[in-house]
Amino acid sequence: MTYVIASACIDEKAADCVDVCPVDCIAEGPDQYYIDADTCIECGACEAACPVGAVFWDEELPEEEKSFIVKAEEFYKNR
Numbered sequence: 001m002t003y004v005i006a007s008a009c010i011d012e013k014a015a016d017c018v019d020v021c022p023v024d025c026i027a028e029g030p031d032q033y034y035i036d037a038d039t040c041i042e043c044g045a046c047e048a049a050c051p052v053g054a055v056f057w058d059e060e061l062p063e064e065e066k067s068f069i070v071k072a073e074e075f076y077k078n079r
């Protein structure tokens with residue numbers, strides 16, 4: 001279980017979430033930001049800070065956004 005950044009983040013560059021993350025586990029990808037599930041301490045600060053509601057607890061992701069779990073895994077696997 002972890003927090004996941006979904007489609008609303010794409011092309012958003014303000015990165016308020018990065019500023020509030022206490023363990024610095026949010027990285028910028030080519031089209032969106034990603035949370036490193038292995039480092040995230042599940043504090044929820046990024047979810048509260050995101051101005052466009054792009055951050056979800058993974059179990060609460062809307063069905064059409066579930067692919068972002070795998071997208072984040074692939075991002076960190078390929079770094």
Ligand code: SF4
Binds near residue numbers: 008009012016050055
């Ligand atoms: S604050 Fe939200 S929209 Fe902005 S980079 Fe973070 S997750 Fe993406």
Ligand code: SF4
Binds near residue numbers: 003020043
């Ligand atoms: S839940 Fe907390 S630790 Fe995890 S990415 Fe968000 S701000 Fe960082």
